[in-house]
Amino acid sequence: MQRILYISTAREKLDAIELDSILKVSRRNNAAVGVTGLLVVGGRRFLQVLEGPDDQVAAVFDRISRDDRHFAVVKLSKKTVETRLFGEWAMGYRTVASAAMPDEGNLSAIVERLIAPIDDIVLRAEFTAFAALHAAA
Numbered sequence: 001m002q003r004i005l006y007i008s009t010a011r012e013k014l015d016a017i018e019l020d021s022i023l024k025v026s027r028r029n030n031a032a033v034g035v036t037g038l039l040v041v042g043g044r045r046f047l048q049v050l051e052g053p054d055d056q057v058a059a060v061f062d063r064i065s066r067d068d069r070h071f072a073v074v075k076l077s078k079k080t081v082e083t084r085l086f087g088e089w090a091m092g093y094r095t096v097a098s099a100a101m102p103d104e105g106n107l108s109a110i111v112e113r114l115i116a117p118i119d120d121i122v123l124r125a126e127f128t129a130f131a132a133l134h135a136a137a
């Protein structure tokens with residue numbers, strides 16, 4: 001099983017209806033192929049975790065990266081895992097207040113804000129480490 005994490009930026013800030021439609025489609029598609037995960041939205045930034053069978057995660061990620069509602073899709077982490085962290089959610093959803101998001105700034109600061117709503121402390125630490133590495137590169 002594979003788990004990937006990426007961040008991206010919306011071309012235009014999506015409203016509640018558009019976000020709702022993304023979640024609805026995601027939950028339907030992901031449930032059909034055994035993919036679970038979490039989507040965090042903060043202003044125009046997205047952070048998403050996808051986990052499930054290798055091929056299915058790759059296919060879903062491929063489709064998402066070609067979606068022109070967002071750009072600058074940066075994969076932060078790709079890992080082979082034994083267990084799911086978001087097994088109960090075809091696609092969980094969390095938001096971070098736009099006001100809490102840095103307008104610009106380094107990846108590390110952006111990721112730091114986006115991972116705040118993630119409950120799992122180990123996962124949060126892992127993502128912070130990835131962001132720090134990436135920002136330093």
Ligand SMILES: Cc1cc2nc3c(=O)[nH]c(=O)nc-3n(C[C@H](O)[C@H](O)[C@H](O)COP(=O)(O)O)c2cc1C
Pocket residue numbers: 022025026027029030039046048060063064065066067069070091
């Ligand atoms: C930030 C973001 C996250 C998305 N996450 C998923 C997802 O987890 N699963 C999925 O199937 N589609 C996701 N999508 C939508 C896909 O890009 C694509 O529009 C959709 O899968 C097409 O599905 P359809 O062919 O059933 O209409 C996401 C789109 C965006 C912008």
